[in-house]
Amino acid sequence: xxxxxxxxxxxxxxxxxxxxxxxxxxxxxxxxxxxxxxxxxxxxxxxxxxxxxxxxxxxxxxxxxxxxxxxxxxxxxxxxxxxxxxxxxxxxxxxxxxxxxxxxxxxxxxxxxxxxxxxxxxxxxxxxxxxxxxxxxxxxxxxxxxxxxxxxxxxxxxxxxxxxxxxxxxxxxxxxxxxxxxxxxxxxxxxxxxxxxxxxxxxxxxxxxxxxxxxxxxxxxxxxxxxxxxxxxxxxxxxxxxxxxxxxxxxxxxxxxxxxxxxxxxxxxxxxxxxxxxxxxxxxxxxxxxxxxxxxxxxxxxxxxxxxxxxxxxxxxxxxxxxxxxxxxxxxxxxxxxxxxxxxxxxxxxxxxxxxxxxxxxxxxxxxxxxxxxxxxxxxxxxxxxxxxxxxxxxxxxxxxxxxxxxxxxxxxxxxxxxx
Amino acid sequence: xxxxxxxxxxxxxxxxxxxxxxxxxxxxxxxxxxxxxxxxxxxxxxxxxxxxxxxxxxxxxxxxxxxxxxxxxxxxxxxxxxxxxxxxxxxxxxxxxxxxxxxxxxxxxxxxxxxxxxxxxxxxxxxxxxxxxxxxxxxxxxxxxxxxxxxxxxxxxxxxxxxxxxxxxxxxxxxxxxxxxxxxxxxxxxxxxxxxxxxxxxxxxxxxxxxxxxxxxxxxxxxxxxxxxxxxxxxxxxxxxxxxxxxxxxxxxxxxxxxxxxxxxxxxxxxxxxxxxxxxxxxxxxxxxxxxxxxxxxxxxxxxxxxxxxxxxxxxxxxxxxxxxxxxxxxxxxxxxxxxxxxxxxxxxxxxxxxxxxxxxxxxxxxxxxxxxxxxxxxxxxxxxxxxxxxxxxxxxxxxxxxxxxxxxxxxxxxxxxxxxxxxxxxxxxxx
Numbered sequence: 001x002x003x004x005x006x007x008x009x010x011x012x013x014x015x016x017x018x019x020x021x022x023x024x025x026x027x028x029x030x031x032x033x034x035x036x037x038x039x040x041x042x043x044x045x046x047x048x049x050x051x052x053x054x055x056x057x058x059x060x061x062x063x064x065x066x067x068x069x070x071x072x073x074x075x076x077x078x079x080x081x082x083x084x085x086x087x088x089x090x091x092x093x094x095x096x097x098x099x100x101x102x103x104x105x106x107x108x109x110x111x112x113x114x115x116x117x118x119x120x121x122x123x124x125x126x127x128x129x130x131x132x133x134x135x136x137x138x139x140x141x142x143x144x145x146x147x148x149x150x151x152x153x154x155x156x157x158x159x160x161x162x163x164x165x166x167x168x169x170x171x172x173x174x175x176x177x178x179x180x181x182x183x184x185x186x187x188x189x190x191x192x193x194x195x196x197x198x199x200x201x202x203x204x205x206x207x208x209x210x211x212x213x214x215x216x217x218x219x220x221x222x223x224x225x226x227x228x229x230x231x232x233x234x235x236x237x238x239x240x241x242x243x244x245x246x247x248x249x250x251x252x253x254x255x256x257x258x259x260x261x262x263x264x265x266x267x268x269x270x271x272x273x274x275x276x277x278x279x280x281x282x283x284x285x286x287x288x289x290x291x292x293x294x295x296x297x298x299x300x301x302x303x304x305x306x307x308x309x310x311x312x313x314x315x316x317x318x319x320x321x322x323x324x325x326x327x328x329x330x331x332x333x334x335x336x337x338x339x340x341x342x343x344x345x346x347x348x349x350x351x352x353x354x355x356x357x358x359x360x361x362x363x364x365x366x367x368x369x370x371x372x373x374x375x376x377x378x379x380x381x382x383x384x385x386x387x388x389x390x391x392x393x394x395x396x397x398x399x400x401x402x403x404x405x406x407x408x409x410x411x412x413x414x415x416x417x418x419x420x
Numbered sequence: 421x422x423x424x425x426x427x428x429x430x431x432x433x434x435x436x437x438x439x440x441x442x443x444x445x446x447x448x449x450x451x452x453x454x455x456x457x458x459x460x461x462x463x464x465x466x467x468x469x470x471x472x473x474x475x476x477x478x479x480x481x482x483x484x485x486x487x488x489x490x491x492x493x494x495x496x497x498x499x500x501x502x503x504x505x506x507x508x509x510x511x512x513x514x515x516x517x518x519x520x521x522x523x524x525x526x527x528x529x530x531x532x533x534x535x536x537x538x539x540x541x542x543x544x545x546x547x548x549x550x551x552x553x554x555x556x557x558x559x560x561x562x563x564x565x566x567x568x569x570x571x572x573x574x575x576x577x578x579x580x581x582x583x584x585x586x587x588x589x590x591x592x593x594x595x596x597x598x599x600x601x602x603x604x605x606x607x608x609x610x611x612x613x614x615x616x617x618x619x620x621x622x623x624x625x626x627x628x629x630x631x632x633x634x635x636x637x638x639x640x641x642x643x644x645x646x647x648x649x650x651x652x653x654x655x656x657x658x659x660x661x662x663x664x665x666x667x668x669x670x671x672x673x674x675x676x677x678x679x680x681x682x683x684x685x686x687x688x689x690x691x692x693x694x695x696x697x698x699x700x701x702x703x704x705x706x707x708x709x710x711x712x713x714x715x716x717x718x719x720x721x722x723x724x725x726x727x728x729x730x731x732x733x734x735x736x737x738x739x740x741x742x743x744x745x746x747x748x749x750x751x752x753x754x755x756x757x758x759x760x761x762x763x764x765x766x767x768x769x770x771x772x773x774x775x776x777x778x779x780x781x782x783x784x785x786x787x788x789x790x791x792x793x794x795x796x797x798x799x800x801x802x803x804x805x806x807x808x809x810x811x812x813x814x815x816x817x818x819x820x821x822x823x824x825x826x827x828x829x830x831x832x833x834x835x836x837x838x839x840x841x842x843x844x845x846x847x848x849x850x851x852x
Contacts, residue, residue, distance in 0.1 A: 070618030078518050083533065083563040086518075213648040215619055304560055305520070305531025 016208035017059065017222065019291070020201050021229030022150045024055070025236055026288035027107020027281060028100065028353075030153075031346035032195040033237050034261035036188055037244030038254065042165075042173035045241050047189050049174060051196040052234030054390050058361065059226045061368045061379070061387065062202045066209035067219040068377045073206045074303035077363050080373070086303045089363060096199045096356045097296040099349035101331030104292065106342035107285030109335055114259060114278035120336060127332035130289055131325065135310060149283020153236050155276050159265050160239035165246040187351055190397050194354020196233065202360055204295045207302075216377060257343045293327035355398040361391045425541045431554070432513065432535035433563050438490040440470050440478070442497035448478070451491060453513040455505050456550055463580055465537070465548035466509055476502035480548060515585060516553060520621075522584040523555070524601045527609040529586075529616045533559035536577060552577035586621045602629060607636035615645050619652040626653070635664045647676045650685075659688035666740055667693070668713035668821070671700035700815070708792050709785030711822070712806045712815035715740045718748045719772060721755050726768035741818050744803050747776045754780060754805055754813040782807045785814055793822050 025033075036044040062073065069076060074093075078086040105123055112122035205226065214222050240261075247263060248255060255261060262277035294310075297320050301308035307317040314321045335345065365387045369379040379387070432454070440448045449470030455477055456463050467477030468491070482501060484494035495501070505511075516532050523530050534554035540547050554562075556576030561567050584602070602610075610629070614622055614637060626634050626649075638646055638661060650658050650673055662670045662685060674682040674697060682701075686694045696714045703709025717739050719728050728745070736742050745763060747756040756776030766775050782805045783795055796804055796819055803818040 070620050078531070082518055083560065087564055210618065213619065213652065215652055305533065305555065 015225065016063065016205050016212060016214075017226035017229035018232075019147065019208070019229075019287070020059065020205045021233045022147055022284065023204075023288040023291055024196065024198065024201055024233045025150070025153060025284055026100075026104060027110070027285040028103040028346045028350045029195045029237070030107075030240065030261060030281060030284065031103075031343060032188075032191045032350045033240040034244045034248075035255050035347060036192055037241035038248035038260070040178075040185065040188065041245045041249040042170050042241070043176075043178040044188060044192055045170070045174040045238065046177050047192050048196065048237050048241060049234065051193045052230060052237065054193075055197045055233060056227055056230040057383070057386060057390070058197050058202060058364070059205050059230055060223060061364050062206040063209050063222050063226045064219060064377055065364070065368050065374065066206035067214045067222055068216045068374050070210055070215070072210055072299060072302050073203050073360075073364065073367075074299040076367050076373070078303045080367060080370070081363065085363075089360065090300050090303050092356045092359050093199055093203065093296060093299060096353050097292055098327060098330060099352045100198065100200060101289065101292050101296075101327055102334045103346040103349040104285045104289035105331050105335040106345045107281050108289065110257070110259065110342050111278040111282035111285065114262070114274050114281075119342075123332050123335055126286075126289075127328050130286070131328050134290060134294055134324075135321075147283075147287065149279055150287060152276055152280035152283065153240075155265055155280070156236060156243055157239040160243035160246070163243055163246040165242050170242060186397070186400055190354035191347060191350040192354075193394065193397070194352070194357060195350040196237065197357060198353050199357055199360045200292055200295060202364060203299045204291060207295060207298060216375075219377070255343070257341070289328075289331075293324050293331070296327055297321075297324040354394070355402070358391055358395045358398060361387070361394070365391065427539040427541055427546070429536065429538050429551070431559075431562065432517065432537060433559075434488070435486065435491070436513065438486070438488075440468065440491045440493065442493040442495065443484070444496050446497065448493065448497045453511040454548070455509040456512050457506070457509045458550075459508070463550040465512075465550070467503065467505070469511065476504055478502055481545075483546075512550065520586050521553065521578070522586065522613060523578045523582060524584055524605070525578065525582040527605055527613065529613060530555040530578065533557075534562055536575075550580050552579045553583055586617065586625065599628070599630075603633065607633065608640045610637035611640035611645075614649065615641065619648075622649060622652065626657075631660070631664065635661055639665060639669055643672055643676065646673050651677065651681070655685060655688055659685045662697070663689045663693040666713050666715055667696040667700055668711065668815075670697045672710070675701050675705075703785055706788055707785060708783050708787040708789070708806055708817060709814070711789065711792060711817045711825070712785065713740045713818070713821075714815045716746055716803070716805070716813070716816040717742055717744075718746045718752070718813060721747050721749050721771075721773050721776075723772050724768060725763055725766040725770050725772070725775065728763055728772055732763070740816070741803050744801075744816070746805055746813055746816075747772050748813060752812045754782065754807050754811050756780060757805070780805065782811075783817075784808070789822075789825055792817055793825065796822050 033048070036048070065073070065076065074086065074090065077089050105127065108126050109119035109123050112126075113119060209222060243265070244255075244261060247253075247266065248260070253260070253263065259274060259277075262274040265273035265277055298308055300306075300323055301317070301320045304319075306319040308320040309317065312320070334340075335342065365379070365384065367373060368387075369384055371378045435451050438451050440451055442448050451468055451470065452472065453469040454465045455467040455469065457466050465480050467479050468483065469475070470478055476499070478493070478497075479501070482493045482495060484492045486492060512535060516535055518532060520529050520531050522528070532553045532555060535550065536552045536554055538549045538551045540549055554575055555578055556573070558567060558570045558573045558575050561570050582601070605613075610633065614625065617625060629637070638649060641649070646669075650662070653661070662673070665673075670693075674685065677685070686698065689697070700709065700712065700714065715738055717732065717735050719731060723731065732742065732745070743760045745758050745760065746754060747758065749755055756772075756778045757780050758772065758776045762775060781795060781799050781801065783792060785806050785808065792804065795801070796817070801819065803816045805816050806814045808814055
């Protein structure tokens with residue numbers, strides 16, 4: 001095959017990795033990265049970079065498993081670990097995804113508040129529009145429009161360069177691991193990991209690889225798709241942290257609402273900063289709000305053998321449509337709860353995601369290391385060591401977080417005693 | 421069969437992982453799986469897998485009884501009593517539980533939540549027989565230990581005579597029953613099943629169909645699925661199937677592929693078939709040429725009605741429609757048309773020249789789709805011939821190709837399914 005043909009093939013196959021990557025920098029993602037930069041300056045860049053590398057590994061495993069087996073992750077969990085484990089995994093996924101859907105709706109609410117629209121008006125309307133569009137129209141076209149909106153996040157890159165951060169310091173802190181023993185810092189670490197690598201992202205990338213009909217032969221192109229997508233996730237996240245650190249952290253401005261994160265765009269857009277931020281947030285939140293409830297309903301129905309698919313009618317696939325509808329309605333309803341801080345909803349759900357990620361990762365790695373399933377595409381030993389180390393660290397972090405939340409003093413003392 | 425007695429019914433999940441004790445009460449192991457043999461009679465359990473390490477089985481004849489506490493053997497256990505699994509046996513848990521199967525009765529893909537077994541006595545021997553698989557929500561809750569929540573819901577079973585597992589147990593075990601039942605399915609239903617499968621299941625499933633069935637099913641699919649199935653197949657098989665498909669369908673599929681891939685497949689096809697397809701591929705997507713098929717019945721003008729009927733017998737299997745017969749001269753110039761009815765009721769000696777209608781409605785391959793639809797609709801035709809400037813017949817466009825244009829989305833398959841369903845009901849559960 002000549003170069004041109006290869007490129008043509010790549011563009012035909014491209015997609016799953018890119019969409020997941022951009023949906024990864026959703027409302028919760030922006031909020032978490034901005035909070036990390038505003039509160040802890042450049043010190044969390046290290047965590048973010050590491051989790052981006054791990055994102056690449058996790059996405060690669062999922063995409064490879066999808067291409068080789070032709071099946072979704074929940075399907076594989078059911079067939080290889082039985083119904084109880086599948087039930088467990090699906091419960092985890094449902095909780096995590098309900099949380100994430102809620103955070104997408106807070107993103108939508110926030111962006112509309114920036115445009116001056118009340119959330120009690122915008123959220124129900126957008127929830128209905130999303131619900132309706134997915135069922136009645138061609139989703140693929142919508143996806144392109146939303147991806148385009150996400151491009152506005154590149155403004156963080158420009159802004160991050162314009163604020164002229166102290167690059168040597170940024171560089172040094174980027175490669176220095178920092179771990180503060182406070183519960184708040186731990187929370188932020190788990191949040192950053194949880195927003196970068198999400199349970200739903202793993203399910204989603206695998207099932208869209210399967211949906212595209214990508215086979216093991218075409219897999220090498222998909223690998224590039226996944227890697228390039230991951231690069232952009234990390235690239236944008238890096239600049240969000242840098243620009244918020246240089247503007248907000250440097251001037252001691254705490255982030256109280258997601259709108260404050262728009263302040264970091266001031267150097268670029270001046271008074272239009274919040275508008276620019278609003279569009280980007282809307283695009284990312286909508287993209288994820290489209291993808292999430294749908295992929296959750298797919299995964300759950302696939303695991304338990306209920307009829308599923310948007311082309312089916314409600315009578316043919318009642319569980320599928322109910323689940324899909326309930327996720328959207330609940331997600332929107334939680335956001336409308338009076339007196340709830342939207343910003344905290346976004347942050348909290350990322351932490352929940354981070355804490356729920358390990359079980360899903362364990363299933364993924366176990367499946368990808370089974371030769372009977374993966375054949376010649378099975379995980380290499382080296383790969384497995386990285387994957388298991390990472391999973392272990394994440395489990396430890398989640399446990400630490402749990403401990404430090406339940407017994408804050410104990411944790412602080414423990415950290416002090418080991419010299420942190 | 422007269423003295424067959426059912427001693428009890430139970431679910432595989434109720435026995436799974438339960439302890440096995442021998443006659444002296446010693447614990448032998450746990451029930452990990454059951455081996456079954458599925459020969460011409462009903463599938464019956466032949467042995468119990470009791471330990472993780474070895475693959476040896478406790479023969480079923482050693483089993484005395486069981487209850488919710490586990491299984492009891494009728495002798496003292498000794499590893500020498502065990503036997504290895506036979507070639508024609510398979511583990512039901514590993515093979516069926518949590519897996520997807522085809523429900524041949526409902527022609528859909530379902531997931532097995534549990535397995536229903538029966539303990540029967542016949543001629544002094546006790547057997548455990550596989551009765552059905554449970555695909556219902558109640559079975560799912562039973563596995564999760566929460567069946568009591570749904571105790572008012574009915575179980576949903578698929579009788580073991582109606583299941584086709586997507587994973588073959590051993591290649592030797594392609595049951596003739598399965599093949600026979602697959603043959604009963606309508607190609608449109610098979611197409612639906614294939615759409616729901618992953619690419620590995622597709623490959624295995626297509627292998628289990630005879631080639632004509634595979635082609636019929638493929639013809640029923642949506643274009644994007646056709647393309648997917650063809651690209652996922654190995655080239656040899658794909659080119660064989662494309663050869664046998666109606667050339668217009670084959671051309672549609674090939675034009676969706678990259679030029680390298682379609683060239684490769686064309687080169688593997690037999691040259692005649694490839695030539696037809698190539699010819700069709702040269703027309704733009706929105707022209708009449710892209711809709712037409714070259715498989716029409718063209719009869720020489722000098723034939724008598726009797727000769728024509730004989731010729732028709734030879735040509736009919738290949739043709740897309742035989743209701744319209746096109747009359748041509750040596751240069752393939754379209755001279756006239758007659759219907760099958762007119763041919764049959766004509767006296768045997770009349771020549772086609774005297775039988776045919778000479779005023780023929782025809783279109784050019786460069787007309788657009790709307791013109792085609794209008795023409796077919798206006799004259800109430802089942803098919804319309806496509807001719808070039810010199811009136812040479814190139815192919816025909818049938819009414820179903822036009823219908824597909826007017827209803828581009830799913831309906832085609834669904835219309836078929838409901839028709840079949842009605843026909844089945846009318847004839848008491850049997851199609852055709």
